[in-house]
Amino acid sequence: MSTLKVDTILKRTGTGTITLGQSGDTISVPTGASLSLQGGSNGQALTTNGSGTLSFATVGGDAGTEAFSVKLTGNDNNITDASWYKITFNNEVFDTGSNFNTSNGRYTVPSAGKYFFGTAVYVWGGNNFNNCATRLYKNGSSQGDTGNYFTYSDGNHFSEWYQEASQILDLAQNDYIEVYQRVDFASGTAQVDAVSRFFGFKLA
Amino acid sequence: MAQLSTKIKMYCTANGVASVDFQKDVMLQDDGQGAYIKEWNLGIAKPTDEQLASYDADADKQEQNNQVVATRVSLYGTPAEQLEILVEQGLDKLIERNDKIKADNPKA
Numbered sequence: 001m002s003t004l005k006v007d008t009i010l011k012r013t014g015t016g017t018i019t020l021g022q023s024g025d026t027i028s029v030p031t032g033a034s035l036s037l038q039g040g041s042n043g044q045a046l047t048t049n050g051s052g053t054l055s056f057a058t059v060g061g062d063a064g065t066e067a068f069s070v071k072l073t074g075n076d077n078n079i080t081d082a083s084w085y086k087i088t089f090n091n092e093v094f095d096t097g098s099n100f101n102t103s104n105g106r107y108t109v110p111s112a113g114k115y116f117f118g119t120a121v122y123v124w125g126g127n128n129f130n131n132c133a134t135r136l137y138k139n140g141s142s143q144g145d146t147g148n149y150f151t152y153s154d155g156n157h158f159s160e161w162y163q164e165a166s167q168i169l170d171l172a173q174n175d176y177i178e179v180y181q182r183v184d185f186a187s188g189t190a191q192v193d194a195v196s197r198f199f200g201f202k203l204a
Numbered sequence: 205m206a207q208l209s210t211k212i213k214m215y216c217t218a219n220g221v222a223s224v225d226f227q228k229d230v231m232l233q234d235d236g237q238g239a240y241i242k243e244w245n246l247g248i249a250k251p252t253d254e255q256l257a258s259y260d261a262d263a264d265k266q267e268q269n270n271q272v273v274a275t276r277v278s279l280y281g282t283p284a285e286q287l288e289i290l291v292e293q294g295l296d297k298l299i300e301r302n303d304k305i306k307a308d309n310p311k312a
Contacts, residue, residue: 082209083232187270
């Protein structure tokens with residue numbers, strides 16, 4: 001075995017490709033030695049394009065870095081009968097990316113990807129409810145399959161409603177998500193209790 | 205101010221539609237500035253704001269009366285509770301009791 005001791009390896013003429021080894025060879029960097037590659041930025045990793053080209057890239061994107069949880073400062077008694085009523089969550093528990101707007105109860109997606117959203121809503125009033133449902137809205141439109149409807153078919157009424165709804169959504173940048181609640185009350189009023197929550201995070 | 209749903213029901217009744225399904229016939233939405241009609245799927249014309257406003261006083265009255273009835277029902281008690289009064293104290297006592305509840309909670 002011979003040892004080649006040099007400070008710099010350059011292509012013989014001009015620029016181009018320098019090949020190390022051949023098929024079946026192993027090129028190793030021993031323990032204690034370090035391999036210094038230029039380019040990339042802090043936290044990035046070497047990735048392959050599948051065709052033999054390596055480059056630095058952010059692995060995993062910002063998955064798991066975007067998260068929020070919001071609630072109400074007090075009970076909301078402005079809910080209107082038989083309407084899909086937007087709950088304006090106005091109190092942040094945390095909002096890592098500052099993407100939740102407490103003035104309009106809206107979470108705006110900072111980057112495209114798959115997001116998990118959940119909500120837990122507690123509504124109460126007199127013994128006067130005959131329909132209740134909770135839904136997530138995307139860009140002002142109901143994501144119907146997140147809704148949950150509860151109805152007494154025998155005409156009786158109920159006075160409290162606690163519902164959780166959740167969904168994973170594939171979203172584009174600047175899409176926005178809101179929570180809407182519906183209560184049909186035969187008389188009196190209804191309130192969205194302050195314990196209600198809305199939360200979410202980026203999956204991928 | 206009466207609920208939009210109540211005024212729509214009154215408008216529909218006045219125009220020959222006996223009942224309104226707010227999950228199919230008419231979809232209401234409230235984005236925080238008050239309820240509005242998001243979808244109108246009935247055969248009769250969608251009401252104007254002025255038409256709906258004309259029902260405001262009557263709708264208010266109906267909602268107040270609905271609340272009065274709900275209060276009365278709550279005070280009357282369950283059928284079992286009333287049956288117990290009937291058996292233990294007699295029909296006259298039950299009627300007297302329920303009449304007082306009704307008188308104490310008059311409709312508008």
